[in-house]
Amino acid sequence: MKNKPAGLYIHVPFCLSKCAYCSFYSSSSLHLIDEFTKSIPREMAFYKNIFPSFDTIYIGGGTPSLLSVAQVHDILLAIHFNFQIHLQAEITMEVNPGDASQDYLQQLRALGINRINIGIQSFDDTLLKFLGRRHSARSALAAVEAARAAGFENLGMDFIYGVSGQTMDSWKQTLKTAVDLCAEHLSCYQLSLDKKTPLHQRYLTEGLSLLTEDQALDYFLTTSQVLTDAGYTHYEVSNFARTDSLKSRHNMKYWCHTPYLGLGPAAHTFLDHQRWWNKSSVEAYLKSIAGEMKPQEGFEKLSLEQLRLEAWFLGMRTKDGIDLAQFKTSYGCDLLTDKKPIIDELIRNRLVELTERHLHPTLAGMAVADSLALI
Numbered sequence: 423m424k425n426k427p428a429g430l431y432i433h434v435p436f437c438l439s440k441c442a443y444c445s446f447y448s449s450s451s452l453h454l455i456d457e458f459t460k461s462i463p464r465e466m467a468f469y470k471n472i473f474p475s476f477d478t479i480y481i482g483g484g485t486p487s488l489l490s491v492a493q494v495h496d497i498l499l500a501i502h503f504n505f506q507i508h509l510q511a512e513i514t515m516e517v518n519p520g521d522a523s524q525d526y527l528q529q530l531r532a533l534g535i536n537r538i539n540i541g542i543q544s545f546d547d548t549l550l551k552f553l554g555r556r557h558s559a560r561s562a563l564a565a566v567e568a569a570r571a572a573g574f575e576n577l578g579m580d581f582i583y584g585v586s587g588q589t590m591d592s593w594k595q596t597l598k599t600a601v602d603l604c605a606e607h608l609s610c611y612q613l614s615l616d617k618k619t620p621l622h623q624r625y626l627t628e629g630l631s632l633l634t635e636d637q638a639l640d641y642f643l644t645t646s647q648v649l650t651d652a653g654y655t656h657y658e659v660s661n662f663a664r665t666d667s668l669k670s671r672h673n674m675k676y677w678c679h680t681p682y683l684g685l686g687p688a689a690h691t692f693l694d695h696q697r698w699w700n701k702s703s704v705e706a707y708l709k710s711i712a713g714e715m716k717p718q719e720g721f722e723k724l725s726l727e728q729l730r731l732e733a734w735f736l737g738m739r740t741k742d743g744i745d746l747a748q749f750k751t752s753y754g755c756d757l758l759t760d761k762k763p764i765i766d767e768l769i770r771n772r773l774v775e776l777t778e779r780h781l782h783p784t785l786a787g788m789a790v791a792d793s794l795a796l797i
């Protein structure tokens with residue numbers, strides 16, 4: 423693991439407005455964007471010789487497309503100056519449909535961004551309004567068209583299902599539109615609401631409800647069916663790729679315990695047995711950097727047992743599951759021997775399958791992946 427190329431994540435913590443369902447940290451203090459852009463390279467300097475190399479870069483947020491082309495340029499330049507980046511690196515940037523003009527995207531492409539992830543969420547305007555998004559279905563379609571015209575051949579799209587007022591037919595229509603647009607990658611998340619979000623409050627006051635367990639299963643299975651029928655691989659609980667090579671190489675690192683470095687406010691890092699995370703405040707982050715200090719807020723050293731449980735949990739979320747020999751080497755546990763009773767039961771209940779080298783979840787297993795974590 424240690425010498426594998428790592429993933430580099432840059433968190434751009436700014437949003438023009440807050441979506442009603444979002445509990446991620448973001449700031450609307452856009453006047454700080456410039457100082458943030460100048461601080462990121464200074465944070466890079468702290469980690470210069472720690473990670474051998476990176477073969478994925480992911481600029482996420484927040485809303486990275488609030489950055490100007492010049493600011494993205496400066497960040498990429500600093501990345502190449504401070505780190506060793508593989509020639510064939512996957513370089514993704516998240517884009518809000520409202521910011522995706524063809525000119526902007528063309529310039530990003532020229533900077534070396536080779537994958538765009540668009541936060542579409544739905545092609546239904548009523549639902550977009552309900553979610554508090556600042557774009558329309560029409561601008562989402564225009565963003566996809568602009569990205570294609572700008573030369574992007576690897577487009578990811580994010581969607582949300584289980585929104586009050588959404589019907590299965592309207593969800594299927596959204597999926598069909600995404601398929602017709604030949605999305606290379608689709609992320610389909612079930613709506614869940616943190617208590618602190620305005621949408622949670624609205625659900626309470628208006629007596630709205632989230633999906634029941636049965637409805638959630640129905641949406642999960644229907645999504646999988648529609649997209650696999652259309653030729654996609656359902657390779658992680660919420661993720662689908664048009665071919666194996668179009669899986670999100672960056673996100674795979676999170677699921678496979680491969681090291682990653684996160685820069686920017688609230689970003690997380692994983693290296694060997696350690697995990698640390700940055701301050702969840704732009705102001706506090708900038709202050710640390712100005713004072714020549716790492717902007718870390720927390721740190722934990724994971725025991726082998728914690729790593730093993732996490733690897734199991736993450737592995738059960740992916741179609742490929744767990745490589746048994748690798749699991750034994752990395753975590754000192756022979757699953758088929760040490761956990762025989764529980765593995766046998768999961769196989770009997772058709773939640774898990776055993777192939778020559780792998781233990782992997784069935785579709786039914788992926789649907790309840792979180793509860794398979796109890797080992």
Ligand code: SF4
Pocket residue numbers: 436437439440441444445446448483484485541
């Ligand atoms: S754009 Fe994304 S990060 Fe920003 S508020 Fe909306 S969901 Fe949250």
